[in-house]
Amino acid sequence: MKQAVVLLFALLLPLSAAAQPSADPAHPPGAAIASAHGLATDAGLEIVREGGNAFDAAVAVSATLSVVEPISSGLGGGGLWLLHDAKSGRDVFVDGRETAPAAATPERFLDKDGKLDSNRAQNGPWSAGIPGLPAMLVHVAEKYGRLPLKQSLAPAIRIAREGFPVYGRMARGYAVKRAVMDRYPGTRAVFSPNGKPIAEGDLFRQPDLANTLQRLAEQGFDGFYRGATAKKLVAGVNAQGGQWTLAELAGYAVKERDPIRFRYHDWTIVTAPPVSSGGIALAQMLQILEPYDLKAMPEAERLHLIVESMRRAYRDRTFYLGDPDFVQVPQKLLTSPAYAAGLRASINPDKATPSALLSGAPTPLEDEETTHFSIIDADGNRVAATQTVNLLYGSGLVAPGTGVLLNDEMDDFALKPGTPNAFGVMGFDANAPKPGKRMLSSMTPTFMESPDKVAVLGTPGGSRIITMVLLGILGYDAGLDAKQVAALPRYHHQWLPDVIDAEPKAISAEAAAALRAMGHTLELPPDEAEGGRGSSHVWGNLETVEWDRRNGRLLGGSDPRYPESKATVLPSP
Template sequence: MKTVRWALHAALSSVLLLSPLLSSNAQAAQAPDTATAARPPGAAIASAHALATDAGLEILRQGGNAFDAAVAVSSVLSVVEPISSGIGGGGFFLLHDAKTGQDHFIDAREIAPASATPEAYLKPDGSFDRDRAENGPWSAGIPGLPAGLVHLATNHGRLPLKASLAPAIRIAREGFPVYARFAKGYASRRDVMERYKGTRAVFLADGDAPEEGEILRQPDLARTLELLAEQGFDGFYRGPVAKKLLAGVKAEGGRWTAEELAGYRVRERAPLRFEYDGWQIVTSPPPSSGGIALAQMLQMLEPWDLAKLPQAERVHLTVEAMRRAYRDRTFFLGDPDFVKIPVRQLMSRDYAAGQRSTINPRKATPSDLLSGEQTPMEDDETTHFSIIDAEGNRVAATQTVNLLFGSGMVVPGTGVLLNNEMDDFALKPGTPNAFGVMGYAANAPKPGKRMLSSMTPTFMVSQDRVAVLGTPGGSRIITMVLLGILGYADGLDAQAVAALPRFHHQWMPDAIGIERDALPDDVVAALRAMGHTVNSPKEAPAGRRSSDAWGNLQTVEWDRRANVLRGGTDPRNPVGKAAVVNTSPAP
């Protein structure tokens, strides 16, 4: 078996944080070493907020399956994490149905309204209108997450939508304590958010901005979720909620139509799958860019015996694989309903071999020597959760509103905070988006088109183990999932995978980004000697320092030989929770 101990030994030596849940999120059951279990001994859920994890467990106790639990976890995250996701946004759900053995991918990504032409984002002088692209109604795509929840419950769940949405409705009405990341995120976006009447009504209801520890109640959002629970799709996309959404967008100068709302449709797509080092990887197809990029990077790296190389060379090779995959992301990937994508070619081993042949094992390849231009991405403020139930069903789900608190605009009377995913399109070719990066024709907006995403919910399946993983992190999502896959492939457990330090390269800008202390100083120096630019947070000037910690990886695993379930929650996020419980499999 190929190994990747190079990344993991160094990573583990630099992990400074350990989850307080580590001792409670693994449940062992004795089983023979010589056979694999047919079903898990219970269920495991990992999410970015304890209330969401608990909601999923509540639904499992009521007789729901992993898909019902996913509706509960997703909707509660929409209530307690408006900084990251919500029913005004969208997401991807990767599912495995244990009864049929089938994998499914639910695409509930937002779509562009007809009004969102490239010309709509230009100022009178022809320059790009950054404010319109990021804030308020013009920045928002038609939401997809409510339709995704309805589709998930109707086509894959066991319980009525009223049951699986009940925890979110209760928490929206009764409130939850504001946590530090929420309060800090609101403060950073306050000037934008308080432009809008509906946002002020929710977040300034007590007269001042949310503060850590105070209880935030969202009665309008509770009522919107009740209508979704009672009426399904029509409860959001038609009727009173739809009318309020249309009126609220219009009042702030935007243009949506009733036909666009009512015409939104979830897409079920075939997941991508490929082999790596004894594992079958099942992952996200376009409009996610993650699955294709993972296949390219892992297949480029597989022939090297990385464990025998010095750490700097190992990181160098991984970065060079990242560089090439992200270059292809720019030009080939978009919404497959609008763009012809050469999936088979990009994922082929022959293509990976050709890419590998251009890598100098001891010298960086300047990105401008690879034909092409810069690449788009989305924001860090996304969320992910992972579930395995006692029947062996599993869910990997990633959902988002894009920037911190999305567009900043809550539609009055609905509690719905709109996304600002339009900035994920290449609104003006060659013009940097909110993160200083660019896109081109494959990701240009068109009515009804889905914007390119980095969200990469993923399964790993080997003879002995099953893992479910994913993370937020903008364009870094893909490389964080890559490092997580390498961690599992080298034998780490779920919590160790969630805690791994991270490094990243996305082709343009031509630099390696690292978390604080992710790489030793001598390795950073060796990489620079090879020609790499390495951006280290601890070296950045005051006021220009990027985040010391990236992502919020949530993962669960089932060791089928020992019949053990484990959960891992990212220690960078103190309000996350991974939980494992014993449950009785349904007959």
Template structure:
């Protein structure tokens, strides 16, 4: 179903007589009249719907969607990466977050990433075996099925195995991403075997078949955790990492565990927000930003002053992110303070309503180009269960390394550690001791799967985008609070501030010329792509790949929003079948 047809379907759903009748009764539905899935690729959305049709729940569908994205979006995620899965169990009313973030191997100390002059070795931190943490995604899929799903793992992985075996058409973003990473990708025999055809790289329209990845998925389906972290696949992973010059151990693979963590919850106006907890920085940053902004009536402000206040909230949250956040199993995080209303009030008092606050730059390095590394999906099922899943291999095609015989593209998440304190990573953000690498430690992340609930609505929202993930989710929440639909939220213009560098970055067309002038008059520096008048360097024209779903309990309608920036994404509603 193409984008226009999906929009028509969702519009028809909202405007149907049944919806108006339900709204007129003002009765709140206790269960949705169907299910809705939004993801970054149509094949993944359809895989989830297929599993729901077989009697699975949202958690089974999440296994199908996640694993299929791991096949069709190697630029963004995969079995060699990790992620966070925010879950709501409708039966118990309980929310949990599965932390499947990658972990640092013992060999990957900070010293291993410095050159002979003591500077960060950027090639080692983002390319090849040293850049890769121990993967977490396969363990999360096994745990989702065994502890939360209705169907066996083998059933929920079947669509991904089929797509890996039979192939799918290479799309433009995937081909372009390979071209930008070709030199690194073709260093490794296992990677060349997957992505080269008669010596030529994949091109748009090619059918990419991945039989070795299908076999790896099949072993996971049959043996669960042990099918990836022990046995045949583990031996191939260890051999491939060693041959490429890295060092992993069998004990590190077999010892990987998914952490079940309590999500962060707070209120913004009449919304209850449930979101990711550390080692994600997103939830704490969202709580800080939204509770700062709660002190103003944003809807009453003109665009320039509203943007100014939102940017100042972003600036303060990202400053705290730099110094305080890391893996909670290794460092103390003052979470109660950082998420408190009193702390937000204190930060709010430092914001001048007409002037930008200088960030006291420690680094003049710009925020680099951010492609759509990472991916997100959102699900609500007919029982009211919901899943927000954000998963990643970090940068485009991760480390570039596929250990021969596995089809598994390894992540380059080690770059998300503070490998050299005070030195920015590939996303321009930096950290200090709280996010330094250590054996078994999980690197700080920006992934922010989030639930929103008020008296009438239930929403799942999330996006890729590196350090910009948090601010995109923030703008999405503010959009929903303004009364926008799911698709309107997915299409919102985007802007971002991350404390350092001290500038607002924005998509093409995000601001009018008049708003730019007003912001500059307040003291803001603005990076607008291709706009020399604003001082912009043209770092990126559009960002992210936001996927969101909404259940309106008053009309008992479901809708989804799939980012129009991504032509292969999809949001689809599956209606309950009437009883015979």
């Protein structure tokens, strides 16, 4: 019943989520923006109306999400953005991932017994990497935008000063994290003003964050990474026992990388390279699945093959992937059709492959957290952007006087080899922390292009991001539109633990029984299986836009699971 309601909601999305057909099939008939909060979508549309392109709109959407979605992302975090420049035809991956402070060695995250100290890895000053998102905003605005950075940041500055109503997800997340956030005076000043914690419906103002954004708007990179803001950030971290330096902030640099590109059926898929693990995993999974007619298969058979592809991709993620500036990632081999064929040959079509039978050591080779937005403009420029502070409200630490809530991305490193992090994934030497190194990410901003359609998609969701994007791609390939793709039910497997996890109503009772008979272990929500231990809550917040070249229509799909999400199309004048 719940999924039926979700699908009905998707079909009842407002007409503003679609544009009328265009007479010019070479260009979209306007701009489409889908993001996790209506104020952010509106900020992007405001900038488009003022003459900005998709990249200017992306700066506005990103900065506004940093104001209105502190539960998920912010100036104290980082992001991975995929850009398509229509004029040149170039795709570029912009890496604004956080970096490890020099003092944050693996030994700093172990307790007296040599075990991983999860509290230090996930909360407070030691959990925070050097932020990358402010540098990314400056970089994209200056290199790809039409408008001054000051103009694109204006909506976020205005909303931070004037405030916005606290919504349910924000209040619930704060209640979960409050015990940590109350440790720090800078955080209490923002989230418990006058000793009263924020509650749904409150007007939430952030004057310090508005001032920080204003300095960024006026001074660019130096407005955050040097000068007054930088001094306050370092002082705030070090006052709580951390060890940041001004030189580390000033030395941060955005990286531009070549995206991963491969074919799946009639689609060209353009997606995230390392330091994301998502693109390589997508290439492996989709190339494993390409020979199969998934649409014609019975549900259990289809799910079995998709899960087996997930299992193999996540196993490789564990051992081989890390920051390519520090380790040699065998990307060419891992994304090759021949390697995928070898993985496919190891799949028994009738039986699950126990994860324990896949090598547990590397073989020789030559949540509601995070946020995503998708944009297409009338020139055909595209942005798929995922950004994060990692777990709910990141580290919980706001540096006094900045309004900047810092990330807890250090937990995404393999701080203790072979020990799972907060998302249950683990790693080894390839993802061990080193000064200035970027931690491995699951963020997977992605473009799809066929002769008929262009789609932009991505989602939050920790280690589940990659499989949600996979299911979105398979949905588009099956003929679904953007609204339907955003509403698709979700399931996931990540090698270890060796279980299939699923949303409510994602797997029928008949298919679940057949999968168990094949040897799969399922953890389904309690309303679907008696005694089930799986999560009953929904996943992700997939945001997608598509341009159908056959009829010249633009369509936005915003995840119907989250009422504050919004997809809107702005027709060309």
